[in-house]
Amino acid sequence: MKIQVLFGTESGNAEIAAEDLAESIRNDNQEVEVHDLSSFSIAELQHDSLYVFLCSTYGEGELPNTALPFYADLSVVRPDLSGVRYAMFGLGDTFYKDTYGQGATKLDDKLTELGAQRTGEIGRYDASSWEPVGEGAVVWFAGVLEGVSATR
Amino acid sequence: MDAPLSIAVIGSGPSGCYIAQSLRKALPQSEITIYDRLASPFGLVRYGVAADHQSTKSIQAQFSRLFERENVRFAGNIEVGRDISLAQLRSTHHIVVLAAGLSADRAMEVPGEGLPEVYRAGRLTRLFNAHPLEPTGVPTFGKSVAIIGGGNVSIDVLRLLIKQPEDFANSDIDDAMLAEYGQAPVSRVDLICRSTIANAPSDPVMLAELGRIRGVRFSCSDPIEVAEDAPRTALARAKAIGELLEVDPGPETRAEVVLHFGWAPVSINGDGHVRDVELRSVNDDRTNQRLGADSVVTAIGFDFDGGDWHGLGALKADSETGVLDQGLYRTGWIKRGSRGTIAENRSCAKTVADEIIADLDSLEQQSKPGYAGLPEEVRALAVDYAAWKRVDCAEKEAASEARTRRKFPSHEQMVAIAHNKLVESSAAQRGN
Numbered sequence: 001m002k003i004q005v006l007f008g009t010e011s012g013n014a015e016i017a018a019e020d021l022a023e024s025i026r027n028d029n030q031e032v033e034v035h036d037l038s039s040f041s042i043a044e045l046q047h048d049s050l051y052v053f054l055c056s057t058y059g060e061g062e063l064p065n066t067a068l069p070f071y072a073d074l075s076v077v078r079p080d081l082s083g084v085r086y087a088m089f090g091l092g093d094t095f096y097k098d099t100y101g102q103g104a105t106k107l108d109d110k111l112t113e114l115g116a117q118r119t120g121e122i123g124r125y126d127a128s129s130w131e132p133v134g135e136g137a138v139v140w141f142a143g144v145l146e147g148v149s150a151t152r
Numbered sequence: 153m154d155a156p157l158s159i160a161v162i163g164s165g166p167s168g169c170y171i172a173q174s175l176r177k178a179l180p181q182s183e184i185t186i187y188d189r190l191a192s193p194f195g196l197v198r199y200g201v202a203a204d205h206q207s208t209k210s211i212q213a214q215f216s217r218l219f220e221r222e223n224v225r226f227a228g229n230i231e232v233g234r235d236i237s238l239a240q241l242r243s244t245h246h247i248v249v250l251a252a253g254l255s256a257d258r259a260m261e262v263p264g265e266g267l268p269e270v271y272r273a274g275r276l277t278r279l280f281n282a283h284p285l286e287p288t289g290v291p292t293f294g295k296s297v298a299i300i301g302g303g304n305v306s307i308d309v310l311r312l313l314i315k316q317p318e319d320f321a322n323s324d325i326d327d328a329m330l331a332e333y334g335q336a337p338v339s340r341v342d343l344i345c346r347s348t349i350a351n352a353p354s355d356p357v358m359l360a361e362l363g364r365i366r367g368v369r370f371s372c373s374d375p376i377e378v379a380e381d382a383p384r385t386a387l388a389r390a391k392a393i394g395e396l397l398e399v400d401p402g403p404e405t406r407a408e409v410v411l412h413f414g415w416a417p418v419s420i421n422g423d424g425h426v427r428d429v430e431l432r433s434v435n436d437d438r439t440n441q442r443l444g445a446d447s448v449v450t451a452i453g454f455d456f457d458g459g460d461w462h463g464l465g466a467l468k469a470d471s472e473t474g475v476l477d478q479g480l481y482r483t484g485w486i487k488r489g490s491r492g493t494i495a496e497n498r499s500c501a502k503t504v505a506d507e508i509i510a511d512l513d514s515l516e517q518q519s520k521p522g523y524a525g526l527p528e529e530v531r532a533l534a535v536d537y538a539a540w541k542r543v544d545c546a547e548k549e550a551a552s553e554a555r556t557r558r559k560f561p562s563h564e565q566m567v568a569i570a571h572n573k574l575v576e577s578s579a580a581q582r583g584n
């Protein structure tokens with residue numbers, strides 16, 4: 001199973017998290033690719049991969065601007081994503097109480113609506129924590145993979 | 153090229169950090185040094201972003217990786233133009249990138265701007281952030297202040313002036329400054345924005361945040377409706393302002409805040425001291441109004457100071473290219489002007505890094521030693537990353553319970569801590 005890490009970022013945290021995650025996946029001898037959502041087309045979504053989305057939040061609960069075209073394509077083209085599997089990690093900031101991590105939640109809702117199937121819980125990173133962003137993502141993903149192997 | 157590529161970045165703010173990220177990724181073998189005149193990295197993230205917005209400052213966690221894991225050198229306490237010339241840096245590094253930001257507050261150019269109670273937002277935000285090179289001393293605001301400017305910085309200033317001391321929990325506000333200001337806080341603030349509500353440059357979230365401060369009554373002298381088909385942000389801004397007007401200040405109103413949209417200053421008046429501000433309506437022919445004020449804060453952006461930038465002549469904003477000369481580039485505010493958030497410097501840096509990489513073949517082939525080529529006495533000044541971490545730890549240790557850190561407002565003290573020379577230096581101070 002190939003793992004494809006897709007990140008949507010404005011200030012760079014999600015990209016760092018994506019790189020750290022990819023490094024740890026590679027260290028486990030798994031095949032992994034990293035893509036910026038701004039240069040990833042919805043037509044590339046395949047059935048034989050696990051997609052790991054890392055996505056921050058801007059505006060009032062919106063996706064970061066680099067991920068907006070991808071989201072808009074999903075909404076307009078409405079591809080049938082049944083059989084596509086993904087995991088979701090949201091970056092946000094609890095300073096924004098009412099819209100905390102909504103960017104990832106919105107993307108998750110859209111993928112589910114189009115028939116894709118999420119593995120594991122949505123992971124969260126709170127910028128107010130000052131924690132190194134990559135570590136949280138790596139720990140979360142280990143949990144996601146455990147779930148995957150348990151259900152096999 | 154056989155010798156490793158050496159790169160100097162001038163300035164360790166967001167732009168310098170972002171371009172170092174991009175260059176490190178594209179050129180893993182290169183030697184990269186980020187120089188800064190201060191003993192601390194991160195530029196305006198430390199000294200511009202408001203002390204009560206710690207989550208915005210947390211981007212430092214991302215930038216720290218450069219120095220901790222990505223083999224980028226920090227060389228603080230080295231000022232280009234004082235400790236080393238731009239020409240020296242260019243002769244020792246293949247590539248030099250200016251990321252020095254813009255620190256000069258833009259002038260309003262209205263009569264009365266020189267009155268003693270007219271303060272610039274850059275100075276105030278540096279003071280509240282304990283900037284080590286800002287002369288200390290709290291300005292006298294009197295009972296009422298007029299803040300001119302409608303962007304996020306003007307709202308930062310407004311918020312800092314109307315918050316109560318207990319509202320600064322978990323911040324790293326300069327407590328000396330806060331205590332002194334707390335002796336005579338203002339009771340009225342007029343916020344004067346040249347644009348209409350629909351076009352104002354402020355972030356609606358920043359406006360909404362004001363409503364959470366207790367004891368403040370908000371009013372707006374102008375209609376707050378915007379067209380139904382206005383852009384999302386305009387609608388959100390109008391909504392945020394509408395909600396501010398509804399805020400119940402509670403049993404005790406400490407401060408009145410009056411918002412003005414579509415007004416521009418004509419003059420600041422007073423006999424030796426600020427007495428009032430005359431405003432004209434920008435979009436219609438309402439008659440000029442005069443607002444009484446004991447002091448004025450200008451927050452209308454930052455600009456190139458018009459002087460020579462270390463032999464390059466007077467710089468102007470350039471949205472097209474980051475190329476200044478062969479091997480010489482610029483990024484961030486010193487390229488685009490004082491517009492935009494931290495994140496916008498990331499895309500800017502990516503574009504400039506692409507330009508740099510496209511030019512690599514045309515670089516001079518001779519080897520350039522990079523940091524090691526600087527005179528020994530200059531390298532002796534440098535505060536490297538490990539030395540900065542000593543200051544970082546000392547700041548956190550010195551923090552009182554309700555603070556994340558206590559910033560040291562003296563450059564000499566920061567350098568002394570960094571170089572482990574605090575004992576000698578305080579002894580020397582006592583000797584003075």
Ligand SMILES: Cc1cc2nc3c(=O)[nH]c(=O)nc-3n(C[C@H](O)[C@H](O)[C@H](O)COP(=O)(O)OP(=O)(O)OC[C@H]3O[C@@H](n4cnc5c(N)ncnc54)[C@H](O)[C@@H]3O)c2cc1C
Binds near residue numbers: 166190199308497
């Ligand atoms: C008051 C204020 C509040 C802000 N708040 C926010 C916010 O909440 N959120 C947000 O997204 N954006 C905010 N911004 C905008 C953000 O700070 C800028 O977009 C960003 O800092 C610009 O980055 P820069 O690297 O170009 O400049 P800077 O951050 O200014 O960095 C320039 C660095 O260069 C160094 N330097 C200058 N001259 C020399 C020299 N001759 N030799 C060596 N070093 C030198 C300086 O010491 C400094 O460290 C704020 C800006 C201000 C002014």
Ligand SMILES: Cc1cc2nc3c(=O)[nH]c(=O)nc-3n(C[C@H](O)[C@H](O)[C@H](O)COP(=O)(O)O)c2cc1C
Binds near residue numbers: 009014062096
């Ligand atoms: C202007 C602005 C608006 C934001 N809005 C939200 C928000 O509504 N909800 C949230 O959870 N985080 C919000 N954030 C926080 C970011 O999502 C958080 O800092 C994240 O770590 C950024 O990741 P990135 O660097 O990958 O873009 C906002 C940040 C900024 C600068």
